[in-house]
Amino acid sequence: METLSENRAFGGTQGVYKHASTATQCDMTFGLFLPEEARDGPVPVLWYLSGLTCTHDNAMTKAGAQTWAAEQGIALVFPDTSPRGEGVADDDAYDLGQGAGFYVNATQAPWAPHFNMWDYLAEELPALLGEKFAIDLDRQAITGHSMGGHGALTLAMGLPGRFRSVSAFAPICNPSASDWGRKQLTAYLGEDEAVWARHDATLMMRETGFDGPVLIDTGTSDQFIDLLQPEALAQAIAEKRQEATLRLQPGYDHSYFFVSSFMEEHIAFHADALYRD
């Protein structure tokens, strides 16, 4: 693992690190904020998964999360959204290929064998964090924005017991019924829609739900709201009797201004779960 940068921030350290990933068979870069408390021992961690076109950098510099993570003594990890590099397949569209991994393990050419973001986030990166940093892997929570909200919800439901809480900002809620989803799931996973179900938060909510609290914010003026389909997940959550808070925020759009506006409440929500017991 190579340290690309470390900046002192909010009493702790905002680092950026690169490592050779076995899951994605390429170099992967991630951001990690460690609060001051990490000097004295392992701290809880909140994962932040980003949206289409983002790298590890966007939320790290624009979401304003370090302020509140420092206050709560929580680490933040900002993974990349896909494998990258010259040997990695890509597409001219902004919503497929590099920057658009959709948090799945691709089985189809040309995306296999690099596009294994599920394994990278479910197995490889947490193990690396636990080995190299003062991170308490027994206290994990997850959030994300847009495609990253999809990733947060599907990882949380797909890995029972892993995350104590899950939240999302303007998540893609029902990708197998959305233009932000059908194209990508077909490309990465093939035509069999039964395989997609493990990567659709609405379908997973109907099936298994989440064993902890859920918080979801979406702006009523989100320019992509028809692609996000919060109504599908809302219905599934209500039917499942899932412990959850769903909020439609008047006038907010899809930008980081929306994300940062509600970051304090999301981190407080996760802190409640991470510091319980």
Place this chain on the structure above:
Amino acid sequence: METLSENRAFGGTQGVYKHASTATQCDMTFGLFLPEEARDGPVPVLWYLSGLTCTHDNAMTKAGAQTWAAEQGIALVFPDTSPRGEGVADDDAYDLGQGAGFYVNATQAPWAPHFNMWDYLAEELPALLGEKFAIDLDRQAITGHSMGGHGALTLAMGLPGRFRSVSAFAPICNPSASDWGRKQLTAYLGEDEAVWARHDATLMMRETGFDGPVLIDTGTSDQFIDLLQPEALAQAIAEKRQEATLRLQPGYDHSYFFVSSFMEEHIAFHADALYRD
């Protein structure tokens, strides 16, 4: 004036606007955050002047200021750092020309007549804000980062009675004795160093000081600290018996992580002055 974007943020609105400037004889773009309170009438305003290479956008998206401005009911204005466009002179160096206006009125070719950032910020933009938005021009404060810290300090001292308080993050403190200054002041103002004195915070502090409180933060690990010369301004402030707080922040560097780490305290400092009486 043209609205380029408006995003709901922290209960208020983060806007970006463009207008034809008479001071710089080109189109100028600025960001303006208006808190919720601006719906009910004019609110106080904090100016944020940015550093070398920045546009209006950098601090608007990375400094985390809206969080605290919303809490305090204060507007934030993020001007650009220079005139821009095809008809505007430029230089290959990152620290001269477009993105590096140094907050002066240039008298030398090829920088005159566009590079009039002093007049733009001292006269034209405040008048526009007062005319178009719910901004209370009797309650103004100013801050900035690096070159923008230089701009904030020199505008504050050069316009007595205009700003109730001034703060700066890692300001260029003594440009007439720094490689971040001598080259630019020569280019924009000519060889006569007596003319430079109105644009050097250390020299202005020795001469006139500031008629209000001053707050300055600089990181001890700032990679540019030898160019910033906080020691020169510290000495001048102490000699002048200026009301001021100077802080050297251990381990912090020149980045926005440093700026955002102390933004809450800077905005609270300005709020104290803006809401006095």
